[in-house]
Amino acid sequence: MKANLQEDKHVHVSRAVLKRGNPMFFYAGLAAVLLVVCFPFIWMILASFKMQVQIMSMDKLFIFQPTLNNYRTVFSEYEFVKPIVNSAIVGVASTALSILLGLPAAYAISRYRQNILGLIILMVRFIPGITFLIPWYIIFSRLGLVDTHFALSLSHLLINLPFIIWIMIPYFDSLPRELEEAAIVDGSSVVGVFLRIILPLSIPGVVTASLLSFIFSWNNLVFSMALSGGNTQTLPLAIFNFISYAVIDWGALMAAAVLITIPILILSLLAQRFIIQGLTAGAVKG
Template sequence: MKRKKGLRVLQSVLTFLVVFIFAFPFLWMVMASFKTQAQIMSTGQFFSFSPEARNYSSVFQEYDFLRFIWNSFIVAVGSTFFSLLLGLPAAYAVARYHLQKLGLIILVARIVPGITFLIPWFILFSKINLVDTYTSLILSHMLVGLPFIIWIMISFFEALPTEIEESGLIDGCTKHQVFMRIILPISGPGIITSSLLSFIFSWNNFMFSIILAGDKTKTLPIAVFNFMSYSEINWGALMAAACIITLPVLIIALLAQRYVVSGLTGGAVKG
């Protein structure tokens, strides 16, 4: 009995340590966003400080952060939407018709580092005058989001019993109707999971945006550079900006966590 109690205490302590280690950077970021530059640099004022919202007002008033939020939102939603539009039928075709070669090509596109495509993308978009447009950013973000969605959904579609589709065909549905009216509605957890992960990638993407975005389409990760200069880093405003960038993704993840868990494990067991 004492041994079991001791193991429970040890498990609780280890769990607390792991949670603290992972949560500490986020905690520091939130607290620093309410501090002055001097308070952030002072080790004696880690917890004892008077919070103020000056950093947040500075982010929106001096740096026009609402425009960057809007740009990131358009790019993230656009790339996720078009990745789903192309990725769901592709994943279904690979899963049901055993298109291993196509699946291998998609896997290679997912494995190859995105920076490999960066220069070709820039040359192509500059030739057709698409640099500093939402189109170039959405297409470049789909380079990673589309294979990601396909590979998540392949395992999910493979786990669905074929009897469901056969019953739809017997009732007079075409294959297109079976996919739209039967398969997609019951694939909600997988679609939500892949959409969320694709959205998060696009929302936080830095590499493609720094090359293909300009003044009109600058996204949030690029806008963070506004808080850095040669001589100083505005840590308070930088942490406030980081909190603003993190908040939408955190809210979406909390709301969709039930579907994320079921979506990630949906393809683990067939039948």
Template sequence: MRRKNTANVLWGLLTAAILLIFIFPFLWMLLASFKTQAQIMSGELTLLFAPTGQNYLSVFQQYDFLRYIANSMIVAVASTLLSLLIGLPAAYSIAKFRMHKLSVIILIARIVPGISFLVPWYIIFSQLRLVDTYAALVLSHMLVGLPFIVWIMISFFESLPYEVEEAGLMDGCTPHHVFCRIALPMSVPGIVTSSLLSFIFSWNNFMFSIILAGDKTKTLPIAVFNFMSYAEINWGGLMAAACIITLPVLAIALMAQRYVISGLSAGAVKG
């Protein structure tokens, strides 16, 4: 009994140490967002200081972050919805017709580094005069989000009981109705999980936006450069901006936590 209690204590300490390692950067970022530039540059890791909200005021008043938030939200939501619109039927077809070679090709498209597509994307969109438009950003973000959604959802659709779908067909449902009324409702955890991960990728994407975005469509990761100048870095504003970027994703993840956990566990087990 004593050995078991000792093992539990050691396991708890190890878990706490790992959590501290991962949480510390976020805690430091949050505290620094309420400090002045002098307090941050002093390097003191103190929890006792006079907090200030000036960093957040400057983020919205001086740097117009509301516009960047709107741009990121439009691109992330549009790319996720379009990826779902195309990816869900594609994943269902691949799962039902056992097109495993096609699923491998889609996985390869997901593995290929996104930077290899930057030059072709820029040439195509510049010829079409779509640089600095939402269309260019949405399509470029779908390049990663769509294969990701398809790959996750294939395992979900393969794990659905065939008897349930067969019963729907016997009751007079068309294959389209079986997909919409039976397969999709039974795959809600997977849909939520893949949508959330696709949204997070688009929300945090820097590489495509730095090339294809402009003054009109600049997103949050690109707007962070506003706090960096030749002379100095506005660390307080930068930390406040980082907190603002992290907050929506964190809130969505917490609200969808139940679906994400069940989605990841269900997608990993077939049968």
């Protein structure tokens, strides 16, 4: 009996130790994951303030004399303002078009159970964007639209539109149908229900879809390589200007990468609450 009591005591002590140790292991694991994920970004920021020789030296990884010459070079020698403006125009235009077309399509698929149409749209999303590159180029070159913001914005619809539709379908599924039925009984039309009831309730999902769509457009390189030129060069394509046959300007390249990343980080932090709500919508029903 005494042996059993001692054994039970040891079991309780062991459980208490494990329970106290769990948070420590959790935070240690979290710190390790954050270090692996964030280190490339931290290194990129540090490298943007270093000279070319310092970037290649491991002795100057954290201790060095910072300089702003790389950022001056980005704007003075590489004219980086114009690609920023072009990427912003294309990103906003393609996102706005995708939202304008995608929200009604997602609502119709959700409410009228158009599963076949949804499957077709999903298949289009799975097709690599480079598959459409040559047809797009032939069409836009015949129409004289190559090197225009309009051509790039339309080409980005192939990526953004299916993505927005498939984000919003589960979100619309999670909204109770009783609200729509009550509004229709009160005399509202289907369009009125969509505009006055569904859209205001779907703000988190719309913000999430818009932000992710803008990020995809902001980072897209494939279509810019064929459809843009000197007038509409976007940021991913402008990055190639830092790479030459003989040498790579790593300092200016890292500074440009930081400038590309900062707007996305700011938007993500400002819309963090909506992103979490939008991505978890429809996960639990009932």
